[in-house]
Amino acid sequence: MSIQPSVDSSEWHYKCEGLGNVILGYCGNNPRFVGRVLRVRKCPRSELTSNKSTMDEMYSKSEGIISREDYLTIYVRDVIGSLFSTCYPNNSGLVDAGETISLSREFLREMKSKIDLVRPTQMLEYKLDFDINADCGMLMRDFTYNRKHTQKTNSDDATFCVEFKPKWGMICRSEFIKDENKPLKYETCRFCCQQLTKLKQGLITSFTKFCPTNLFSSEEARVRKAIEDLIQNPQNNMKIYINGELNWFDDNNIPNRDFKEELISTLTKYHIDNLDTFIKRLIFCILDSNIMECVQRMQMLDRFDIEFVAKYVYPPLKDKYKSDEVIQAKLFDWKTIPEWIEPLKAELSSMDNKCKEFICTLSGFSKDVSLTLENELQAHHPYTNIKPHLKSLDEFVKECTIENEEFLWHILRMYLIAHGIKDCSVMITFNVTRGENQLDHDYDIGVVDLDPKLVSKVTSYLVQDQDIVTRFMESNTV
Ligand SMILES: Nc1ncnc2c1ncn2[C@@H]1O[C@H](COP(=O)(O)OP(=O)(O)OP(=O)(O)O)[C@@H](O)[C@H]1O
Ligand SMILES: [Mg+2]
Numbered sequence: 139m140s141i142q143p144s145v146d147s148s149e150w151h152y153k154c155e156g157l158g159n160v161i162l163g164y165c166g167n168n169p170r171f172v173g174r175v176l177r178v179r180k181c182p183r184s185e186l187t188s189n190k191s192t193m194d195e196m197y198s199k200s201e202g203i204i205s206r207e208d209y210l211t212i213y214v215r216d217v218i219g220s221l222f223s224t225c226y227p228n229n230s231g232l233v234d235a236g237e238t239i240s241l242s243r244e245f246l247r248e249m250k251s252k253i254d255l256v257r258p259t260q261m262l263e264y265k266l267d268f269d270i271n272a273d274c275g276m277l278m279r280d281f282t283y284n285r286k287h288t289q290k291t292n293s294d295d296a297t298f299c300v301e302f303k304p305k306w307g308m309i310c311r312s313e314f315i316k317d318e319n320k321p322l323k324y325e326t327c328r329f330c331c332q333q334l335t336k337l338k339q340g341l342i343t344s345f346t347k348f349c350p351t352n353l354f355s356s357e358e359a360r361v362r363k364a365i366e367d368l369i370q371n372p373q374n375n376m377k378i379y380i381n382g383e384l385n386w387f388d389d390n391n392i393p394n395r396d397f398k399e400e401l402i403s404t405l406t407k408y409h410i411d412n413l414d415t416f417i418k419r420l421i422f423c424i425l426d427s428n429i430m431e432c433v434q435r436m437q438m439l440d441r442f443d444i445e446f447v448a449k450y451v452y453p454p455l456k457d458k459y460k461s462d463e464v465i466q467a468k469l470f471d472w473k474t475i476p477e478w479i480e481p482l483k484a485e486l487s488s489m490d491n492k493c494k495e496f497i498c499t500l501s502g503f504s505k506d507v508s509l510t511l512e513n514e515l516q517a518h519h520p521y522t523n524i525k526p527h528l529k530s531l532d533e534f535v536k537e538c539t540i541e542n543e544e545f546l547w548h549i550l551r552m553y554l555i556a557h558g559i560k561d562c563s564v565m566i567t568f569n570v571t572r573g574e575n576q577l578d579h580d581y582d583i584g585v586v587d588l589d590p591k592l593v594s595k596v597t598s599y600l601v602q603d604q605d606i607v608t609r610f611m612e613s614n615t616v
């Protein structure tokens with residue numbers, strides 16, 4: 139943790155929050171903080187009254203790492219950042235690992251009373267809350283600003299930042315998925331399957347037509363449909379910031395909102411009198427940047443599916459090491475990163491630098507024959523570069539023993555890294571100016587929310603997966 143000038147609660151304000159973190163924006167003049175955000179974690183409400191956070195325990199088995207924030211910084215910088223550069227070599231600053239900054243309890247208490255006045259009701263009632271015992275936070279670049287346009291030329295110029303949480307842009311067609319689940323899991327994407335479960339859990343109030351396989355298709359018509367569907371019903375998957383302030387998003391509070399009308403009226407205020415102009419700009423940024431290809435390539439490290447990982451890969455490691463904390467520390471052991479990252483990079487390099495086209499049954503598009511052929515070819519692609527001769531379930535199961543420990547670590551890393559990337563957000567920022575050429579051609583891109591997934595959750599990921607699948611299948615048979 140580096141020594142920082144102290145933070146002053148009067149200079150920070152509430153910007154946004156996810157389920158696990160609150161993001162504070164900076165409004166003071168200290169050059170150290172200008173253009174940056176502070177990410178403060180949440181903790182279970184029951185821990186707020188104790189004086190100590192137990193959040194660090196999960197990460198503290200890694201030598202030299204004392205907080206969750208240190209762990210995240212190293213993970214994003216040396217693991218995710220390094221893998222991203224394999225897929226996206228020309229972009230610097232696509233991710234910001236941030237830096238850990240110490241925070242006093244006084245600062246956190248003052249911030250909590252300030253932000254609680256403006257936080258969405260749903261978040262004030264959620265099982266996790268702003269952690270006033272956090273001791274530190276993460277200082278990172280504010281991705282809602284455009285690095286290419288720091289100076290405004292006109293007073294009514296605006297910076298738009300459109301955030302997509304694209305979720306699973308791939309369909310894992312692993313042989314190792316149980317036969318009874320294959321028809322569903324091979325053809326319908328996880329996001330679409332999960333809508334039903336989310337509705338039952340009260341996480342959403344209505345179904346969206348948005349299907350991630352469209353956003354990840356690299357095809358203009360499908361990307362357009364994805365954006366239009368998100369504009370109709372964005373759920374948690376699209377948000378818009380204007381001049382750094384969250385402006386258009388679904389707080390899951392008011393049913394039957396007309397998001398499209400709201401967006402059109404916002405755009406009009408900023409002199410964009412045509413929704414289509416705005417959509418075209420987003421399509422351009424997505425296709426021109428290749429960002430979805432890069433995200434998808436990382437997600438496709440999930441070649442085996444949780445059904446295989448939870449059953450054959452995790453148990454031998456658990457048997458040997460007993461503790462999930464020890465497994466977590468060894469899995470992403472930061473002292474040996476150069477040794478274990480190279481095989482992961484090789485897995486990424488062996489994939490094409492273009493989006494694999496998946497057509498989910500609920501995407502609104504149908505398969506053409508050539509695509510089916512391509513998928514068949516893909517099925518013959520080796521599951522892993524380090525043992526390319528292995529093809530069948532039997533061969534893999536035989537290999538999953540503790541004698542082949544390195545192999546198990548590699549597969550588990552592939553799965554958990556891919557799984558983490560399925561939760562990231564892509565932030566696309568561009569400027570809007572008054573006059574003829576309303577939308578500036580320069581855009582900036584960042585990817586946030588890249589936290590590592592925990593080994594201790596592997597079993598619950600399987601339970602969740604099977605639950606989603608069963609619920610979906612049951613609803614389709616009645
Ligand atoms: N560096 C950043 N700059 C600007 N905005 C950010 C930044 N990081 C996060 N945000 C905003 O804050 C929101 C919540 O942050 P983040 O995704 O890191 O929290 P989380 O608790 O992990 O969310 P989730 O529940 O989706 O996992 C993001 O969706 C994004 O809108
Ligand atoms: Mg997150």
Ligand SMILES: [Zn+2]
Pocket residue numbers: 326327328329330331348349350351498499500501
């Ligand atoms: Zn889908």
